[in-house]
Amino acid sequence: MKHVDEFRDPSRARSLLDQIRRQTTRRWVIMEVCGGQTHGLLRHGIDLALEDTIELIHGPGCPVCVTDEAKIDRAVRLSMTPGILLASFGDMLRVPGTSLSLAAARAEGASVREFYSPTDAVTYAAENPDQHVVFFAVGFETTAPATSLAVLQAKKRGLRNFSLLVSHVRVQPAMELIMASEANRVEGFLAAGHVCCVTGFAPYEDFAGRWGVPVVVTGFEPVDLLLGIAECVDRLEHQKSGVANCFGRSVALEGNRNAQSVVDDVYEVCESRWRGLGVLCEGGFRLREEYREFDAEFRFPEQSGKASEASGKAVTPVIFSTCRAGEVLSGRIQPCACGEFGSGCTPEHPLGAPMVSSEGACAAWFRYRLRSIGS
Ligand code: SF4
CATH class of the missing domain: 3.40.50.11750 (HypD, alpha/beta domain 1)
Structure with missing residues (x-):
């Protein structure tokens, strides 16, 4: 290299x-x-x-920005369930769902812990059999291989106390939508x-x-x-x-076959709801039938919210209605066009996911452009 x-x-x-x-x-x-x-x-x-x-x-x-609010709500509900530890990448903790973020839930006593990798969460589950560890599997095709490996490891070790709350998304359907x-x-x-x-x-x-x-x-x-x-x-x-x-030192035409293979083994493509963009055909991954035992939404249907959705109850309305994340995420406006940018919404007090995430566009504008806008 x-x-x-x-x-x-x-x-x-x-x-x-x-x-x-x-x-x-x-x-x-x-x-x-x-x-x-x-x-x-x-x-x-x-x-x-x-x-x-x-x-x-x-x-x-x-x-992190496109993770659906309803999925974050499910993670929060799981974290408040006795016996469950909600494991997550750090960036996800501060992203608000429809009411609470995982960090806010933790402040109220929920069981939430940050992990750097999903396989660390598998190790933790093996060492703590009295807890059920639910890993919040978020990210694009880039992180899906690591969460696939975590499932394969958990299966190999015969763990009954590890599962995934899957929210993986695929890039190309979003480009199609745009x-x-x-x-x-x-x-x-x-x-x-x-x-x-x-x-x-x-x-x-x-x-x-x-x-x-x-x-x-x-x-x-x-x-x-x-x-x-x-x-x-x-x-x-x-x-x-x-x-x-133009990234030839890292990318090949066919990509990483081993990573693709492990993802194909564990996941199948499915419809997915993206924050700000709506439901995208083939927009995400879900666990295959043979890995159902590692699917937190299957293992804990009530806490995951499946039951209430199935019975037709409405999802809690979005509190942060002034946030224009959907327009930012689809490129329709720049963050500075949002009336909350830099005043009502800052990294310390974010109103939407693009201001929370280290990869969010609003956070980037706040960090690198706020001064030039103000001058
Ligand atoms: S600046 Fe804040 S409120 Fe406005 S779109 Fe970005 S995250 Fe949402």
């Missing part, structure tokens, strides 16, 4: 900026799909450096490099062809981001759609 300094080289970055400015004949609209890329673009000032030539808009690629919208302005995509490490980029060929857009697999360092933008601009200027890989 090439040394990462090569992709932080200021002179190479300046040269790519010049190349993009020279080549651009009109202001193209390009969406970076991944929240990590959003933070990289803002942290390095690439969006400002190119604002006269490119409009960069932020996509829905922050897994392109299908009548309000869509996106003309080219920077595809999320880490997701493509797992999936490869072959699946984007059909998407790019059908919608007639360039899709450029892009990394996270400043030169990676500029290489992706330059390739996307080149294709837009030459009316050339299709897929290009």
